[in-house]
Every structure is written in C-alpha cells, then in structure tokens.
Amino acid sequence: MAKDMTLLWGSGSPPCWRVQIALEEKNLQGYNQKLLSFEKMEHKSKEVMDMNPRGQLPAFKHKTYVLNESCAACIYLESQFKSQGNQLIPDCPAEQALMYQHTLESLTLNQKMADVIYYTWKVPEAERHDSAVKRNRETLSTELKLWEGYLQASGPFLAGKNFSLADVVVYPTIAYVFRFGLCEERYPKLAAYYNSLKSRPSIKTTWPPTWLETQGSDMLKDL
Amino acid sequence: MAKDMTLLWGSGSPPCWRVQIALEEKNLQGYNQKLLSFEKMEHKSKEVMDMNPRGQLPAFKHKTYVLNESCAACIYLESQFKSQGNQLIPDCPAEQALMYQHTLESLTLNQKMADVIYYTWKVPEAERHDSAVKRNRETLSTELKLWEGYLQASGPFLAGKNFSLADVVVYPTIAYVFRFGLCEERYPKLAAYYNSLKSRPSIKTTWPPTWLETQGSDMLKDL
Structure with missing residues (x-):
C-alpha cells in the first residue's frame, strides 16, 4: 500500500492521468488521492499551490519529495520501484x-x-x-x-x-x-x-x- | 572515442548545448559532429530532416538509434554510460x-x-x-x-x-x-x-x- 504517496488530480487531464497509469503499472495502489475540479478553480487552491507553485495538476508527492512534472514523476516511480509491477524502461x-x-x-x-x-x-x-x-x-x-x-x-x-x-x-x-x-x-x-x-x-x-x-x-x- | 555517435547542432541553441554538455560529462569525446547555421536554414536540410522530421536541432544518433529530443538524449546517455565520466542521476x-x-x-x-x-x-x-x-x-x-x-x-x-x-x-x-x-x-x-x-x-x-x-x-x- 502506497500510503506514503499523495496525488491531487483533475479528471481528463493527460498529465494527471499519466501518473495514475504509472502508479497502477507499478502496483502502487492505495495512495492518498483527491479529485479536484478545474471548473471550480481548485487547482489554484492553497493545498495545490503549496505543492505546485504554478497552480497546476497533478500535484504529486512521495514521502516529502514533490514531483509535479508528470514525466518526471513517472520516470522517478519506475526508477524507485524497478522490480515491482511492470518494467517500464526496456533494457534493450x-x-x-x-x-x-x-x-x-x-x-x-x-x-x-x-x-x-x-x-x-x-x-x-x-x-x-x-x-x-x-x-x-x-x-x-x-x-x-x-x-x-x-x-x-x-x-x-x-x-x-x-x-x-x-x-x-x-x-x-x-x-x-x-x-x-x-x-x-x-x-x-x-x-x-x-x-x-x-x-x-x-x-x-x-x-x-x-x-x-x-x-x-x-x-x-x-x- | 565515441565514433558511433553523430550530433548535428546549432550554436547557442539550448537543446543542442545540453547534449554537448552531457557528452562531455560522460567522457564521450570524438563523436561525429557538424555545426549548422539556423540563419542559412540548414536545420531544414535533407540531412537533418532524415534524422529529425520536425526539422529541428539537435539531431543526435547513437549507432542507429535516433534521439532528437535533448532531454531524452541526455537521460539515455546517462543510462547507457552510467559508470563512465560523472554520475548525473543521484542515487539518493x-x-x-x-x-x-x-x-x-x-x-x-x-x-x-x-x-x-x-x-x-x-x-x-x-x-x-x-x-x-x-x-x-x-x-x-x-x-x-x-x-x-x-x-x-x-x-x-x-x-x-x-x-x-x-x-x-x-x-x-x-x-x-x-x-x-x-x-x-x-x-x-x-x-x-x-x-x-x-x-x-x-x-x-x-x-x-x-x-x-x-x-x-x-x-x-x-x-
């Protein structure tokens, strides 16, 4: 259970969805998550801005390490959980x-x-x-x-x-x-x-x- | 000597410069290289378009593997030559x-x-x-x-x-x-x-x- 991870996300946003897919592929279920509304401008809320000063989603955290850039988060997850779930970086x-x-x-x-x-x-x-x-x-x-x-x-x-x-x-x-x-x-x-x-x-x-x-x-x- | 690498680049372009710095950091000198002129539109030449269909620089190749996106090229070089030159991805x-x-x-x-x-x-x-x-x-x-x-x-x-x-x-x-x-x-x-x-x-x-x-x-x- 990935209880040391938090994802604030918006529905349909490709950058958010990437991180969600990566977490599933690495068998990292059970993380803390919160679905926010772009329409209600919740991506500009204090909760998001504290993690992501550009006021964008996703806002993602593993332990105290913040990774808001979605590709960065995905590469980091593969690197840290290489032997867990599906291998996402080919050896060849x-x-x-x-x-x-x-x-x-x-x-x-x-x-x-x-x-x-x-x-x-x-x-x-x-x-x-x-x-x-x-x-x-x-x-x-x-x-x-x-x-x-x-x-x-x-x-x-x-x-x-x-x-x-x-x-x-x-x-x-x-x-x-x-x-x-x-x-x-x-x-x-x-x-x-x-x-x-x-x-x-x-x-x-x-x-x-x-x-x-x-x-x-x-x-x-x-x- | 990195004779199996080719870099087509333009002076001052941050994406080109990144790849050049990464190659130096990994002790990969002696690669094939060609300085092209943006002013003369050489980034739209057939030589570049064959490697990079968007007609942008850098155009970079290791063996037959084309890596035009500069961050991709840098991460790939670190991954392939991990123990050579300076380590660029921290373990911590x-x-x-x-x-x-x-x-x-x-x-x-x-x-x-x-x-x-x-x-x-x-x-x-x-x-x-x-x-x-x-x-x-x-x-x-x-x-x-x-x-x-x-x-x-x-x-x-x-x-x-x-x-x-x-x-x-x-x-x-x-x-x-x-x-x-x-x-x-x-x-x-x-x-x-x-x-x-x-x-x-x-x-x-x-x-x-x-x-x-x-x-x-x-x-x-x-x-």
Missing part, C-alpha cells in the same frame, strides 16, 4: 532509446494539442485570429501524422513489442484527441492503438470519471 | 526526485523564454499584440523567480550539493537569458549559478562559438 538499448525519445517528444504533441483545444481559453478575445487557429490546426495535424507513422514503424506499442513508459505518457494525449473528435478512419494506427489499450487494467481503472458521464466534443473531427 | 531518492522534477520542468522555463525571445520570429506581424508581449514577459519573470527560489532552497546545484542532469539540461537556458540581457542584480542566485559554472570543463569546452564572437542582446534587461 534500441528500445530504450525509442522509449525515451517518444516519452519526451510527447510534450511537443501535448503542446500542439493544447494550442488547438485550449485556444479560446488561453488567448484573450482581442488577440484571437482565424489565421492562428488555422495554423495551429495544421501544425497539430502534421504532428499527429508523425505519431501515426511511429506506430506504423514500430507497434503494437510505441517503443516496439512491449508496453513501456512511452505508452504511459503518450496514451492519455492520444485518448484526449479522440475524445475531442479526431477521425478514427483518417488516423487508423492511432485509432487501433487507442482502442486496443482501453482494456489494459492500468488504463481502464484510471479512465477519467467525467468521460464516463459526459459526451466529448467534435472540435477535431475535420483534422 | 530525495536528490533524484528533485533532479527529475527540475530536469523536466525546465521545458516549461524554455517554453516561456521562447515565447518572449522568439515572439516576432514565431508570430506573424498581423497577429502580434502588445498585450501578449507584456503578458509573456510577466509570465517569464514569474517563472525565473521560481528558479531563483529553487537555487535559494537547494544550491549550489539544482538538485543539491552535486552537479546532475538537471544542471546539464537547465544551464544552457539560464545562460541564454543572461545572453539576452537578464539583470544579474535582480536575479542574484541565478547570476551566481550562471557565473560559477562558466568554468566547468564540460560547459567551457562547449560554450557556443558564436557567443564568443558577437554581442548579446538587452531584450530582457528590464525583466
């Missing part, structure tokens, strides 16, 4: 290189996704431009095609034949773009990857609770 | 947690820096707003104060008493903001960190060659 140098490359470059995918999905939330009305919206969408489409190609080249998982840290980190973002209406026919490898991993225990158990209750959006359907 | 869990946290959250610092320094380069003229410039500068200032606080709390290095991967990854960005005129008096811990590490062999050897020949800018002097 070729697979390990691919795993680190995809894990870290997923932050680029995340950024490009956020530039599209959160545009009206992040950019004040007076600074919005249709030309920027169009460019951001094209940039995201190009990026997603790159990942479609990665799965074509390796597969079934991102670093090859074994589930790894790259999948822990990237899967929530892939699920997010489909939640926002990405067309399964136009991105068949990403769609197959998304659907096949839905039933993996670490992912199924941590599926965003709000997604089970509400409809997604069709924002990305023409991408 | 507390230091390791701090190291991973700072290493990964530095991508946030880098993004906020890029939003200010590359604004006119990244945003088409018709989409520029003084309000966005002002907000981006305030955001960067807040972020830099966070890092000033980190060094106040730990020090002399980012993860405590030992030089680590966090320093490899973050130092080039800190050097970059001072190159762009950040006021040493207003950020005394960052300035002391910047100045004290200038003479570290891995950093001195890899100092951006263009920086030795040309003046920096004063873009950040009022930040």
Whole structure:
C-alpha cells in the first residue's frame, strides 16, 4: 500500500492521468488521492499551490519529495520501484532509446494539442485570429501524422513489442484527441492503438470519471 | 572515442548545448559532429530532416538509434554510460526526485523564454499584440523567480550539493537569458549559478562559438 504517496488530480487531464497509469503499472495502489475540479478553480487552491507553485495538476508527492512534472514523476516511480509491477524502461538499448525519445517528444504533441483545444481559453478575445487557429490546426495535424507513422514503424506499442513508459505518457494525449473528435478512419494506427489499450487494467481503472458521464466534443473531427 | 555517435547542432541553441554538455560529462569525446547555421536554414536540410522530421536541432544518433529530443538524449546517455565520466542521476531518492522534477520542468522555463525571445520570429506581424508581449514577459519573470527560489532552497546545484542532469539540461537556458540581457542584480542566485559554472570543463569546452564572437542582446534587461 502506497500510503506514503499523495496525488491531487483533475479528471481528463493527460498529465494527471499519466501518473495514475504509472502508479497502477507499478502496483502502487492505495495512495492518498483527491479529485479536484478545474471548473471550480481548485487547482489554484492553497493545498495545490503549496505543492505546485504554478497552480497546476497533478500535484504529486512521495514521502516529502514533490514531483509535479508528470514525466518526471513517472520516470522517478519506475526508477524507485524497478522490480515491482511492470518494467517500464526496456533494457534493450534500441528500445530504450525509442522509449525515451517518444516519452519526451510527447510534450511537443501535448503542446500542439493544447494550442488547438485550449485556444479560446488561453488567448484573450482581442488577440484571437482565424489565421492562428488555422495554423495551429495544421501544425497539430502534421504532428499527429508523425505519431501515426511511429506506430506504423514500430507497434503494437510505441517503443516496439512491449508496453513501456512511452505508452504511459503518450496514451492519455492520444485518448484526449479522440475524445475531442479526431477521425478514427483518417488516423487508423492511432485509432487501433487507442482502442486496443482501453482494456489494459492500468488504463481502464484510471479512465477519467467525467468521460464516463459526459459526451466529448467534435472540435477535431475535420483534422 | 565515441565514433558511433553523430550530433548535428546549432550554436547557442539550448537543446543542442545540453547534449554537448552531457557528452562531455560522460567522457564521450570524438563523436561525429557538424555545426549548422539556423540563419542559412540548414536545420531544414535533407540531412537533418532524415534524422529529425520536425526539422529541428539537435539531431543526435547513437549507432542507429535516433534521439532528437535533448532531454531524452541526455537521460539515455546517462543510462547507457552510467559508470563512465560523472554520475548525473543521484542515487539518493530525495536528490533524484528533485533532479527529475527540475530536469523536466525546465521545458516549461524554455517554453516561456521562447515565447518572449522568439515572439516576432514565431508570430506573424498581423497577429502580434502588445498585450501578449507584456503578458509573456510577466509570465517569464514569474517563472525565473521560481528558479531563483529553487537555487535559494537547494544550491549550489539544482538538485543539491552535486552537479546532475538537471544542471546539464537547465544551464544552457539560464545562460541564454543572461545572453539576452537578464539583470544579474535582480536575479542574484541565478547570476551566481550562471557565473560559477562558466568554468566547468564540460560547459567551457562547449560554450557556443558564436557567443564568443558577437554581442548579446538587452531584450530582457528590464525583466
């Protein structure tokens, strides 16, 4: 029982979901957790700010060690609990290189996704431009095609034949773009990857609770 | 001699510089390298695109394993050459947690820096707003104060008493903001960190060659 760990999280947030999946994969159940509401601005509460001064979720702690950056938390958990649960960092140098490359470059995918999905939330009305919206969408489409190609080249998982840290980190973002209406026919490898991993225990158990209750959006359907 | 490694890089680019520092720290000299010019758009050349389809530098390869994402390359090098050169991932869990946290959250610092320094380069003229410039500068200032606080709390290095991967990854960005005129008096811990590490062999050897020949800018002097 991971009683010396605390996770403050928000439903549907890819960075939060990554940490939840990593904890499941490492058999670290029973940690202290609290589901907070972005709508109610609970990510700006004192409880979060004390752990994460940027006022973002996740806010994660093992003992007194704070790890708010989700990839950092996942790599740390694998490093500290290497022999427990599923091994997430491959021993084989070729697979390990691919795993680190995809894990870290997923932050680029995340950024490009956020530039599209959160545009009206992040950019004040007076600074919005249709030309920027169009460019951001094209940039995201190009990026997603790159990942479609990665799965074509390796597969079934991102670093090859074994589930790894790259999948822990990237899967929530892939699920997010489909939640926002990405067309399964136009991105068949990403769609197959998304659907096949839905039933993996670490992912199924941590599926965003709000997604089970509400409809997604069709924002990305023409991408 | 690291003859099975190739690095295509650009002078002054923090992501490129990180990989160069990591290679020095791990005693991996003698790798194949090529200095390319951003001004001449050489980062969009076929040679780069073949290794890095986003057309960005660095483009780094060990044997046939491509690692373009700079943090991924640094973590991989430490993992593969653990017992060679300087140890960059601390054994102590507390230091390791701090190291991973700072290493990964530095991508946030880098993004906020890029939003200010590359604004006119990244945003088409018709989409520029003084309000966005002002907000981006305030955001960067807040972020830099966070890092000033980190060094106040730990020090002399980012993860405590030992030089680590966090320093490899973050130092080039800190050097970059001072190159762009950040006021040493207003950020005394960052300035002391910047100045004290200038003479570290891995950093001195890899100092951006263009920086030795040309003046920096004063873009950040009022930040």
